[in-house]
Amino acid sequence: MFGFGKEEMPAVNCPACQSSMQDMGSHGIRMGGLTGILGAGAALVGGQMADDAEEAFEKKMAVRVFVCPQCHEVSLKYQGGL
Numbered sequence: 199m200f201g202f203g204k205e206e207m208p209a210v211n212c213p214a215c216q217s218s219m220q221d222m223g224s225h226g227i228r229m230g231g232l233t234g235i236l237g238a239g240a241a242l243v244g245g246q247m248a249d250d251a252e253e254a255f256e257k258k259m260a261v262r263v264f265v266c267p268q269c270h271e272v273s274l275k276y277q278g279g280l
């Protein structure tokens with residue numbers, strides 16, 4: 199829904215264990231809260247089903263999400279927004 203995610207990203211290796219990270223695609227993160235990184239993480243979980251009216255007033259950031267299958271490290275690549 200953000201118009202991202204079509205281009206191929208180069209392989210991302212886990213910064214913790216150097217495993218090849220799994221590409222989870224593009225997601226929107228709400229940045230309207232004042233709870234910092236914890237709020238961003240919560241918004242990431244809720245973002246996919248967030249369709250409430252407040253959403254239209256929230257700042258959002260599009261990111262490409264990579265997850266390490268070995269140690270569950272998460273890496274976010276900025277793709278636009280804010």
Ligand SMILES: [Zn+2]
Nearest residue numbers: 212215266269
């Ligand atoms: Zn890892």
